[in-house]
Amino acid sequence: MAQGIFLDLVSRSPRETQHLGSYLGELAQAGDIFLLRGGLGTGKTCLVQGMAQGLGSAEPARSPSFVLVHCYEGRLPLYHIDLYRLECVEEVVELGLEDYFYGKGVCVVEWAERALSIFPPEHMLISLAYLSPRRRSLRMEPKGKRYEEMLEQVRYQIAAGRG
Amino acid sequence: MNILGIESSCDETSAAVVADGTRILSNIVASQVEIHARYGGIVPEVASRQHLIAFVTTIQETLSQAQISWSELAAIAVTVGPGLVGSLLVGVNLAKAIALARHLPLIGINHLEGHIYAHWLEGNNPPAFPALCLIASGGHTELVVMRGHGQYQPLGRTRDDAAGEAFDKVARLLGLGYPGGPVIETAARTVTTVPITLPRAWLKGSDDFSFSGLKTAVLRLIQKAEPKAAILAASFQEAVVDVLVTKTVAAAKKHRVKEILLAGGVATNETLRRHMASHSPIPVRCPSPALCTDNAAMIAACGYFHLKAGQIAGWDLDVAPNLMLR
Numbered sequence: 001m002a003q004g005i006f007l008d009l010v011s012r013s014p015r016e017t018q019h020l021g022s023y024l025g026e027l028a029q030a031g032d033i034f035l036l037r038g039g040l041g042t043g044k045t046c047l048v049q050g051m052a053q054g055l056g057s058a059e060p061a062r063s064p065s066f067v068l069v070h071c072y073e074g075r076l077p078l079y080h081i082d083l084y085r086l087e088c089v090e091e092v093v094e095l096g097l098e099d100y101f102y103g104k105g106v107c108v109v110e111w112a113e114r115a116l117s118i119f120p121p122e123h124m125l126i127s128l129a130y131l132s133p134r135r136r137s138l139r140m141e142p143k144g145k146r147y148e149e150m151l152e153q154v155r156y157q158i159a160a161g162r163g
Numbered sequence: 164m165n166i167l168g169i170e171s172s173c174d175e176t177s178a179a180v181v182a183d184g185t186r187i188l189s190n191i192v193a194s195q196v197e198i199h200a201r202y203g204g205i206v207p208e209v210a211s212r213q214h215l216i217a218f219v220t221t222i223q224e225t226l227s228q229a230q231i232s233w234s235e236l237a238a239i240a241v242t243v244g245p246g247l248v249g250s251l252l253v254g255v256n257l258a259k260a261i262a263l264a265r266h267l268p269l270i271g272i273n274h275l276e277g278h279i280y281a282h283w284l285e286g287n288n289p290p291a292f293p294a295l296c297l298i299a300s301g302g303h304t305e306l307v308v309m310r311g312h313g314q315y316q317p318l319g320r321t322r323d324d325a326a327g328e329a330f331d332k333v334a335r336l337l338g339l340g341y342p343g344g345p346v347i348e349t350a351a352r353t354v355t356t357v358p359i360t361l362p363r364a365w366l367k368g369s370d371d372f373s374f375s376g377l378k379t380a381v382l383r384l385i386q387k388a389e390p391k392a393a394i395l396a397a398s399f400q401e402a403v404v405d406v407l408v409t410k411t412v413a414a415a416k417k418h419r420v421k422e423i424l425l426a427g428g429v430a431t432n433e434t435l436r437r438h439m440a441s442h443s444p445i446p447v448r449c450p451s452p453a454l455c456t457d458n459a460a461m462i463a464a465c466g467y468f469h470l471k472a473g474q475i476a477g478w479d480l481d482v483a484p485n486l487m488l489r
Contacts, residue, residue, distance in 0.1 A: 040332065041379030045323050063324045063375070065332075066173075066302030067247055067484055084332075133383070 006141045007151055009158070013134050017043040018050035020138065023157060024124075025054020027150055028106040030076055035112035035119055038128030043136045044110045047126070048080050051108055064110075068095065077105035083114040093118055122146060164237040166470065167225070167261075168463025169218075171254035172246025172274045173301070174210050176217040177459035180229035180236070184467030185283050188229035190453075190460040193217040211249035218257055225459075233265050238475075240466020243271040244483035245302065251482035259480065270466040271476040274457075275303060275488045276315075278426035280465035281450035281458075290448060291421040297411045298488075299435075300427035300457075301327035301342070304372045306411060307488055308418050312468045315488050318414055319370025326403055326429045329374035333381050333399050337392040348432055351397035358398035359390060363406050370414050377402055400434055408438045415445050423447045430455040 011017040024034065028051070036044045045063050052061040055074035063082065064070040070080040079100040086092050092115035100107050101120055112119065122144030129137045142148045165188065170177040179190040226232070241258035244251055255271075262269040279296050283289055290309075295318075298305045304321040324332065327344060334343030339350055361380050364373035381399055384390060390398075407429075415423050423445055429435065431452040440447045454461060469475075 039382075040336070041375070041382050045375060049322075060322055062321055063328060065328055066325060067245060069248070069484070071485055 005148060005151065006139055007155060009138045009140070010131065011043065011136045011138060014043065014046045017046045017136060017138070018053070021047040021050020022054035023050075023154065024150075025051035025056075025074075025078070025106075027153055028055060028076065028078075029146075030104050030106070031102070032106045032146070032150075033101060033120060033123040034106070034108040035116070035123050035125050036108065036110050036128065037113040037116075037125070039130070042128035042130050043138075044128055047128070047138075048078075048108050048110070051106075052078050052080070055106065069100070071105075077103075079103070079105050079107045081107060081109045083109065083111040086111075086114050089115045089118060124150060164467065164470075165229070165231055165235055166270075166463040166466045167222075167236050167239045168272075168459035168461070168466060169222075169239065169241040169254050169258045170274070170277070170457055170459040170462045171214045171218070171250045172242045172244070173250060173457055174213075175457040176214045176221050177457065178218070178222045178225040179459035179463050180225055180231060181284070181460050181463035181467065184280075184464045184471075185287075185289075187284055187460045188231065189225045190458055191221050191225045191228065192453075192456075192458050193221050210247055211253050214250055214253040218253065222261075236265070236267055238268040238270055238466060238470050240270040240272050240462050240469070242274045242277060242462050243480065244486035245274055246484060248482060248484040251484060255480060255482050259478065263478075268470065268475045269478075269480060270469045270474065271480045272462050272465050272469070273486050273488060274462075275305060275486075276313075277461045277465045278455075279307075279309060279424060280468070281426055281454040281461040282424050282448055283464045284454055284460055285448070285450055290424055293418065293420045294422045294424050295411065295415045295418060295420040295445075296424045296426055297407065297430075298427045299326040299407060299425075299429035301325060301331060303327075303427060304374070304407075304429075305488060306370050306372075306414055308420060309424070313472060313474075317488055318418075319372065319410075321372045321374060322366070323373050323375035324378060326372070326374060326407065327427070329378050329399075329403060330429070332378050333396070336378075336382055336385055337395055339392060339396065342428075344429060344432055347396045347400055348434065350393045351400045351434070353393045354397040356394065358394055358401055359384070361398050361402040363402055365406070365410075370410065372406065372410065374403065374406075400432070404432070404435045404438050407435060408442050411439065412443045412445075415443065420445060425449045426455065428456045
């Protein structure tokens, strides 16, 4: 069953979370969308920092809570979107994020749970949770063929000892 | 020479008239804090709509308070970034329209540089170069050496959350309200017992900052349902101030600057101002609180020095939401 596919990972440090992000950044293609959900301090920004590195951005990723969208220039532009400050779906709709979703870059959205229904149906959903002071769980759920393939590549890399 | 400043990078709609980059003739700030307090932060669409509503009155009031007419203005300076794109657009397009209609030169200003120029509005004794600027606000935490007007050497910045953002997020976690800085400072004042020592990210060998781990540490303590909000607020504030002061003073010594200039909304924090002054062998300047938070007078002051340097924008002037100080 397609919707049942997922991969559970445990990160043992911020460094490991960044490492996984960096690998996702390397795999990313134009138009890819990553939706992150998980509370404060579960490693979302940390994962995005890795993605920016993996995409070859010279500028380190920082929390965009204040301005809502940061853009990092690398192999592809990475649009780092943060919905922390928003309360309801209507507010997110008014932001007009479509320009980013259907653009030439890669999108990663923090606090995606604020508006899960408005995102394009095909995406990689990553749920982060706190396990212990250093450990975090990450569940990757691909929605659509492109992301199922990406997940296979992640599995392969992990089996090969990376990530 | 009178400059009209326009600022709308975030939730303050502000217009000001400043003479010769140093004398405030008027500085009107229409704040949306009450509107945003309901949400625990800035809501971008609400912000740009409010700017649109507030600007016309704000500008009229600014000119009438300054007791000058349109013909007595030499230029218009407007914030182009960093900030919320929708909010910036309102200010920039308004500035363009006025400049076009009144045949005035248009000057685009970096909001972060504007914050530093609050220091030129504080009397007749301007800062001496080189100076080390700590710009700490809801969106930024930057350490920059200023070697002259328009000459910046960035040293470090936050790697994750801005200092003011950490205050906002922790205030929300503690149920204290918004904006985070003042509510945490007020709660912390009620504490007489020694606060808990929270972790500090020193990032040794770098002038960067990190406040994300501190926010997470507060969250874990709340989840354990341990201390009272006021105690956590005091401990959190102490940790942020300790890191900001220690790293700023170290950088100031290393770069042999003549002065330390605090800027940005976080610079209104009394504990920060006091600790910075008492821990630094180098003179520390803090603008008055009303000039630390977002305002158009600082934009107009900065605009004056750009105008003197011949830095005038074309009609293609655009917003730059992710602008940095270089």
